[in-house]
Amino acid sequence: MMDPRIRTLRIGVASCGIAAGAEAVQAKLRECAGTIPVIGVGCLGSCYAEPMVEAVLDDGSGILYGNVTPEDVPGILELSDAKRFAPPPQRAAKQLVKVLALAGRIDPTNFDDYTAHGGYEGLKNALGMSPEEVVNEMKLSGLRGRGGGGFPTGNKWSFLAAKKAEEKIIICNADEGDPGAFMDRSLMESVPHQVLEGMLIAAHATGATKLFIYCRAEYPLAIKHLKIAIAQIYEHKLNVLDGRTLEIVIKEGAGAFVCGEETALIASLEGKRGTPRFRPPFPTDSGYNGLPTMINNVETYGNVPLILREGGAEFAKVGTAGSKGTKLFALAGDLKYPGLVEVPMGTTLGEIVFDMGGADRDSVKAVQTGGPSGGCIPAELFDTPVDYDSLRSLGAIMGSGGMIVIGKDRCMVETARYFLDFTHRESCGKCTFCRVGTTRMFETLERIVAGKGVPEDLDFLEDLGKKIKAGSLCGLGQTAPNPVLATLRYFRNEYEAHVLHRRCDALQCNALVELKLAKDKCVKCRQCIRVCPVGAVSDDFVIDAAKCTRCNSCMDSCPKHAITRVTKEN
Amino acid sequence: MDEKFSFLNKVDRDPGNLIKGLQLVQAAEGYVSDDGIRAAAEYFSIPPVEVEGVVSFYAQFKRVKPGRHKISVCDGTACHIKGAAQVLEWMRQELGIDSGETTADGAFSLETVACLGCCSLAPVMSVDGKVYGKLDRKKMVKILKEHAE
Numbered sequence: 001m002m003d004p005r006i007r008t009l010r011i012g013v014a015s016c017g018i019a020a021g022a023e024a025v026q027a028k029l030r031e032c033a034g035t036i037p038v039i040g041v042g043c044l045g046s047c048y049a050e051p052m053v054e055a056v057l058d059d060g061s062g063i064l065y066g067n068v069t070p071e072d073v074p075g076i077l078e079l080s081d082a083k084r085f086a087p088p089p090q091r092a093a094k095q096l097v098k099v100l101a102l103a104g105r106i107d108p109t110n111f112d113d114y115t116a117h118g119g120y121e122g123l124k125n126a127l128g129m130s131p132e133e134v135v136n137e138m139k140l141s142g143l144r145g146r147g148g149g150g151f152p153t154g155n156k157w158s159f160l161a162a163k164k165a166e167e168k169i170i171i172c173n174a175d176e177g178d179p180g181a182f183m184d185r186s187l188m189e190s191v192p193h194q195v196l197e198g199m200l201i202a203a204h205a206t207g208a209t210k211l212f213i214y215c216r217a218e219y220p221l222a223i224k225h226l227k228i229a230i231a232q233i234y235e236h237k238l239n240v241l242d243g244r245t246l247e248i249v250i251k252e253g254a255g256a257f258v259c260g261e262e263t264a265l266i267a268s269l270e271g272k273r274g275t276p277r278f279r280p281p282f283p284t285d286s287g288y289n290g291l292p293t294m295i296n297n298v299e300t301y302g303n304v305p306l307i308l309r310e311g312g313a314e315f316a317k318v319g320t321a322g323s324k325g326t327k328l329f330a331l332a333g334d335l336k337y338p339g340l341v342e343v344p345m346g347t348t349l350g351e352i353v354f355d356m357g358g359a360d361r362d363s364v365k366a367v368q369t370g371g372p373s374g375g376c377i378p379a380e381l382f383d384t385p386v387d388y389d390s391l392r393s394l395g396a397i398m399g400s401g402g403m404i405v406i407g408k409d410r411c412m413v414e415t416a417r418y419f420l421d422f423t424h425r426e427s428c429g430k431c432t433f434c435r436v437g438t439t440r441m442f443e444t445l446e447r448i449v450a451g452k453g454v455p456e457d458l459d460f461l462e463d464l465g466k467k468i469k470a471g472s473l474c475g476l477g478q479t480a481p482n483p484v485l486a487t488l489r490y491f492r493n494e495y496e497a498h499v500l501h502r503r504c505d506a507l508q509c510n511a512l513v514e515l516k517l518a519k520d521k522c523v524k525c526r527q528c529i530r531v532c533p534v535g536a537v538s539d540d541f542v543i544d545a546a547k548c549t550r551c552n553s554c555m556d557s558c559p560k561h562a563i564t565r566v567t568k569e570n
Numbered sequence: 571m572d573e574k575f576s577f578l579n580k581v582d583r584d585p586g587n588l589i590k591g592l593q594l595v596q597a598a599e600g601y602v603s604d605d606g607i608r609a610a611a612e613y614f615s616i617p618p619v620e621v622e623g624v625v626s627f628y629a630q631f632k633r634v635k636p637g638r639h640k641i642s643v644c645d646g647t648a649c650h651i652k653g654a655a656q657v658l659e660w661m662r663q664e665l666g667i668d669s670g671e672t673t674a675d676g677a678f679s680l681e682t683v684a685c686l687g688c689c690s691l692a693p694v695m696s697v698d699g700k701v702y703g704k705l706d707r708k709k710m711v712k713i714l715k716e717h718a719e
Binding site for chain 1 (some may be wrong): 584585586587588589590592593614616621623624627628629630631652653658693705706707
């Protein structure tokens with residue numbers, strides 16, 4: 001029987017929830033819940049426990065359930081104890097939820113649900129102030145660009161506000177392209193109105209006449225929710241500001257990482273190849289079709305309604321001297337609780353990785369911040385506070401907020417190769433150093449992991465990396481060498497092991513590893529012989545290293561764990 | 571303009587809509603053909619060479635006609651470790667094509683994808699959306715034969 005205290009049922013149906021099977025659970029809930037409303041909400045941040053259901057009770061409290069299957073639904077309706085979910089206490093204690101406050105709690109497609117939770121109050125406050133006052137409030141808040149650059153947002157707004165022009169353009173950069181980053185997707189899917197409210201406030205403060213959202217085509221749900229939200233804004237005439245009627249346009253990207261760079265993004269928006277151009281002129285002087293243009297990232301706009309609601313001074317109470325407010329991070333990699341977290345600026349890497357992410361202290365080697373443009377930071381430096389300036393001093397960057405935890409069983413040379421494989425393909429080709437240089441770096445790293453590196457390669461990588469940074473026009477080239485330079489700085493010993501001793505201590509680089517069968521453990525069950533895709537295991541249980549592709553099939557299927565990866569004998 | 575591409579009328583002739591227009595072409599044809607490039611060039615009043623430049627720049631656009639059956643070999647992290655490169659090598663030997671190509675008879679096109687989300691079954695491929703796991707050469711050849719008929 002259904003517990004009579006249940007008032008509403010919420011289910012997370014953002015992309016990650018759907019991938020985990022939330023739609024089947026939602027259908028089952030609808031089928032069984034009778035008259036109780038079942039509301040599809042956005043991301044609750046705990047990706048590892050999807051699909052998630054929350055039963056909201058008559059006293060306003062909620063009970064969370066995780067890893068829910070359709071079979072669990074009857075139990076949930078009785079508020080049974082099975083599958084109850086509580087975030088790890090350490091994670092809850094360190095988290096400071098401000099930007100994500102409404103994510104997973106409101107229906108992203110319901111306008112009234114947003115306004116009932118303080119939505120559009122920030123816009124209302126802003127419209128009661130002059131544009132200059134709003135810009136000043138932004139400056140007072142100390143908010144810096146969340147896309148990774150960290151430029152003070154209030155200053156950027158003041159540049160556009162100072163421009164005298166008939167038409168001015170505002171763009172929301174939603175081309176979140178780093179592998180392992182999904183903060184912006186979550187925000188757009190879960191609270192699209194919050195992002196749009198930030199843009200409308202910016203339009204009032206700067207006198208903008210047209211708003212663009214440049215979103216990658218791989219985010220169909222985000223685009224759908226934004227489109228619904230824009231239609232609702234038109235319906236409520238919230239796009240009529242100071243006597244101007246603003247057009248809000250969504251433009252889909254077509255798959256190019258470099259389009260996250262602002263001048264490349266503008267070129268793409270104009271329908272051209274997404275190549276960056278020299279600055280100055282800065283976009284606020286000459287941007288989209290030559291018009292004064294300002295670009296902010298999704299998360300930056302997501303912060304704006306809070307600032308206008310609570311005031312810049314209040315907002316600035318959270319964070320460090322140079323970095324104010326909170327930051328979203330997408331945790332992934334070798335840790336127990338991957339997902340989305342929001343922390344005050346200045347929280348240490350260790351608190352995020354160990355306390356919130358549940359990573360094992362003994363098995364973490366490093367963390368990669370800022371995706372392929374960032375650098376890795378070794379575990380010894382995990383007491384570093386996360387803010388723009390501290391991370392830069394370590395050779396990494398804050399980036400947009402992807403944080404990939406790297407375990408001790410990963411090879412750092414291979415990790416650097418993986419990132420360069422990405423960036424050298426994504427180089428737009430305009431600057432020679434980036435186009436040719438990243439390719440040469442990638443080839444060199446391929447050689448090293450294949451066991452064919454020479455000691456001179458290390459100096460070559462370092463020298464070329466510095467030159468690429470200096471000789472590239474945009475952020476892609478200027479940061480592409482970071483993963484290599486940072487690993488050379490902190491894990492040079494691993495590079496040396498590869499080039500001097502032909503050894504990969506993490507036993508990851510196939511060319512330097514072979515599979516060995518320990519005869520004393522073997523029970524001759526022949527499982528390895530059966531599974532080997534290339535017939536490399538002989539009838540007397542010897543693995544032929546020449547035939548073996550190091551696919552690990554035999555190792556994984558061996559019931560006695562008799563087969564292991566070992567350093568290849570030279 | 572070729573009647574076949576009259577759907578371009580759904581977007582404005584503003585050159586800023588070129589990418590949107592090409593997305594429509596690809597949705598209709600499955601790829602962007604030479605005719606598609608010429609039609610977009612005419613519609614948006616942009617030289618064909620510039621349209622070609624835009625098509626080749628963005629990863630989303632394909633210039634090769636897809637085969638009747640679409641093979642996607644997973645090269646995500648798990649499959650990569652489990653021998654995705656080996657699967658691609660077998661494909662090369664069996665079908666004579668590399669990733670991004672279509673066989674001469676138009677039966678198969680081959681591509682690599684980042685992750686099909688079935689990592690526990692690695693190495694994995696999908697043919698026309700159906701996923702086949704734990705591949706070895708024998709199994710792969712059998713699947714190809716089933717689809718070739």
